[in-house]
Amino acid sequence: MPTFRTFRSAFLYLGLLLVASCQPDKPTRTEQAVPALADTLTLDSTANPMGATDTAAARRNWHRLAKPTSRNAPLVVYRSVRRPPAGLAASPAPGEATLFDIGRKASEYFQIDPTKAAEVRGRSGTVVRLAAGTLVDAAQRAATGPVWVELKECYTPAEMVLTNLTTLTTDNQLLQTGGMVLVKATAAGRPLQVAEGRTMRLEIPAAKGHPLPGMQLYYGQATTPVRWVAAPATTAPPVLETVYTEARPMPAYGNGPADINRLIRYPREALVSQIQGVVFASFVVDESGRVQQPHILRGIGHGCDEEVLRVLRQTSGHWMPGQRNGEFVKVKMVLPIRFSFQPGQLSTDTSRRPLTDAEPAEIAAAPSEEPAEAAPTDRYVFNCAQLGWLNVDRPVSAGTVSLLAATAPDDATTVRLVLPGATPTVVAADALENGYQFSSIPAGRRGVVVGLRYVGGVPYLAWQEVTTGQEALAPLEFEETTLEELERRLERL
Template identity: 70%
Template sequence: MRIPRLPSFLLGLALLAALPACQPDKPASTGQHAPALADSLDLDSLSDPVGTLDTTPVRRDWHRLARPTRRNAPLIVYRSVRRAPAGLQDTAPPPGEATLFDLARKASEYFQIDPTQAAEVRGRDGTIVRISAGTLVDARQKAATGPVWVELKECLTPAEMLLTNLSTTTTDGQPLQTAGMVFLKATAAGRPLQVAAGRTLRLELPATNGRPLPDMRLYYGQAASGPVRWEQAPELAAPASESTETIYTEARPMPAYGSGPADINRLIRYPQEALASRTQGVVFASFVVDEGGKVLNPKILYGLGHGCDEEVLRVLRQTSGRWTPGQRNGEFVKVKMMLPIRFSFNEGQLTAPDSTPAAAQEAPVMAAASLPTGATEEEPAAPEPTDRYVFHCSQLGWFNADRPLSGATGSHQATAPETDGATFVRLVLRGATPSILAGQPTESGYAFENVPAGRRAILIGLRYQGGTPYLAWQETTTGQQPTPLEFQETTLEELERRLARL
C-alpha cells in the first residue's frame, strides 16, 4: 500500500510538535555543584575544545557584542552567561561526599572574548575587568589568538563569602577587613591562560555605598585545604602606557563620550549672562582623557566670558569617568583632546521662561571628532566618580581588596558539641569592611586568634550531614565567655536568606 506523502509544511509542524517543551534556564541561586576550592571549571574541554588549534584558521565572527559605547569604541563589552556553556562543565564528581560549599557557593559568570582585541568584562554585581589586547598568554608566553573563556566570580557580601568558603586571614594568620573578593580565570582550548610577563589587567571593584575607604590594598589568594588565605600583592609600577609622563595626542580610536555628539549636546546650557549680553562664538577647551575615562586637567584655551567658559568646564567635569578611553596598540592610554563648543545666540532665547537650547552647530576640532553643542537644564552637574577601588593585577586567580584589622591582639573561643570535618565555624565582625575569621578546632570547640577585644560579632556555624544543612547563629562580644552553639536544621534557601542579614 502506498503511503501518502505529507506536504512539507505539515511535516515541519509534526516535527515541531514532537520536540520537548523548552523552558528558559533560570540559574539556581545556590551556585555551581563543584568542589568548593575548585572554583574554576575547565570550561572548554580538551577532548572537544572550543578554542581553535594553531593549525586551524582563526575565526573572527564568534564573539558576542553587548552595546559598544559607540561604533568605533576602543574596547568590546561582552555579555555573560550564568552557566558554563554546554560541553564546558566540569563533570568530575567532588572528592568524597559533597560539602555545603559544593552546593551553596556563589555562581560564576562566563564570557567568551577575543584576546586580540581590548575587552571589558562586567560582572552583574559591579565588578569591571579590562583586558588589553595580547595580555593573555599560555604557559610558554605565547599570546592567545582563538576564543578565550573568562570565568568571573564575585563575592562582595559576607553571605557570599561564607557560602563560598572564604575568610579574611593572611597566610601568616593576620586578620583583614575586606571590601570584596573576586575570582578570575581564563582558558583557551581547555588550557589555562595567564597574564603575560610585564603586563597587567585592570580590576575595578565597587565600594560599599559608593564610598571607597582609605588604605585598601590588593591581596592574592593562595590555595589551601581550608578557606583561601591571602598574600599582599607586590606594588606594581603603572604600565608604561599609563604613566603620567606619556600623554598622546593621537589614538585609534580616539576617546569618545556616550553614543555621539548628541550626548554632549544635552549637557550644555546657555548661560543667562551670555543670553543677556547676546554673547556668541566658540569656546576652545583642552583636557586629557585617562585610561579609566576620567577627564583630567580641563582648561580653557580660548574663551568668550559671560559664563560660557565656566559652562564648558562644568560639562567636562560632569562627564569625567564616563568617557570611553583611547587606545594605542591594544593598550588604554591617556589622550589629550581639544574640544570646541559653539554658542549661537538667537532672539527667541530671550523670551523663553526657562533655558532655551542654543543653536547646535558643528565646529572644527583638533585631535578629536566633531562635537556640536546644545543646551538643557535636565541633568545636574555630577561629582567626579569616587565609587570604586581600582587595581592593576599581574596574575589571575582570587583577588581581595583588604586592609589589616586594627587592634587584633586577643582571642575568642566558641563552644560546639562537635568538631568534625562536616562542621565549620566562622566569626564575623560586621561593618563596611567586614572580617570573616575561620575557627580552629579544639577539644571543646573552636578558637579564633588575633581578634580585637570587646567587638560585637556573630558566630556562624555551618554543618552539612545526610544531605541536610544545619545553621548555628549566635551574637556575641569578642573576648567574653561563650555559650554553646546550637545547630538547627534548615534548607539551602532559608540558609541564604538568613546569612543575607549580615
C-alpha cells in the same frame, strides 16, 4: 486377518510412544512483564531498578519541556578517547554536594579578543583591564583565539561566608578586606595566565566611595578555604598616573560630533540675552570612557558654561577611550562648543582637539590649576601579575583573645567569626574535640559567630552575637532553614 503392513504400523506407533515417555519434563515457564524502554527511563537510578512485577503506573511526562531550548545556547560536544587521560584513574570519585557548592557567589563570563585591549566590568563595580597580548598559555605563547574571562565578586560578608572565603593569610595573620574577586581566563578549555613582565589592571570599588589608607593587594593560595599572601611590592598601585595629550585613536563619543550636538540645549537665559560665543571645556577621558576633571577653560556665562559641563557629565562612561600601543590610557581633551544665537536654531562646533602647545596660551595654562595625575578617588587600583583570587586588605593588629564555639565537630559543619564593618574580617576556626576555637583575635570587637551545617540536602544555621574577650559563647544551636532564608539572614552581617 491382520497383514504385515498393519503389524509394522502398530510397531512404529508403539516406538514413538516409548520415545515420548522417555523425554524429560519441560520446566514450567513463568511470563514476566518486562517494562518498555520508555518506562525504564523513569527510573531514578540503576541502583534501585524497577521490579519486573511492579504494577505501578510509569511516568510518561519526563520529556515535556517547560519552554523550548534557546537555539543560541552554548553546546558542549564530547568526544570519546581510546584510553583515559593520564591521572584520571587516580582522581577521587565526586563527593556529595556541600553548602558552598550551591550557595557560593555566581560568576560572570566575558568573551574577549586577547589581541586587542579589553575591559570587563562586573555587576558589583569591579573593572579588569587587559592590554593586548597580556594573556598567554603555560608555554608563554600569546592567546590569539577567543578567550573567556570569568569574574566572581565577593564584597559582602554574606558572599564571603557562602563562598567559603576568609581573611587569613598563610601565616594566620588577620586581615580586614575591601573586597575579594576571582579572575580566570581560558582559551579552548585551557587555562591562561598573565605573561611574564606584564600586568593587568584591577579596580576595586571602595566602600561608600572612600578608599582607606594602607590597603594592599593579596593573592589567593590553592587552599580550602583560600589563604592569602601579600603581592610583591612591584605590583602596588602607581602613585601617579600618566595623562596623555595624544593617542591613536583619540577618545570619541558616539558616531561623531553630531551626537554631542544633539545633547546641547541653548539656555533660556542666554536666549533672552541673545548671548553667543564659544565655550572651551577641558576634561580627561579615562581608560573606561569616564569623564574626569571637567572644567571650563573659557566660558561665556548665562548658563552656557553649566550646560557644557552637564553634557560632559551625562556622557561620562560612554566615551570610547583612547589607546597607545594597544592599551587604554587617559587622554586630556579640549572641547569647544559654539553657541550661535538664531531664534529657534542652535549651531554648535564640536571639534575635538587634544591639548598641545599649539593651542592658545590661556587654554594651555588652565589645566595647571589641577594635578596632572588623575588618581581615582572612589576605588582601589592595582596592577596584578597573576590571575586567580585577588584580595584588597590591610592587616589587623594581632590579639590575644580566644573564643570557643561549643558543638560536636564534623565534616558537614563550618563555623566562622565575622567582624563586620566597611572592611570586614572573616575568621576560620580550628576544630577541637569539644568545638571550634578562634585564636589570637582582637578584644572588644562586636561580631557574629556563624555556624553552617548541611546534611541530607538541608541547611542548618547557628547564630550568636558576641563581644570578643568579654563573654563566653553558649553551645551552638543549629536550626533547620532554607537556602533563601539563610542568605537573607547572612545579609544582616
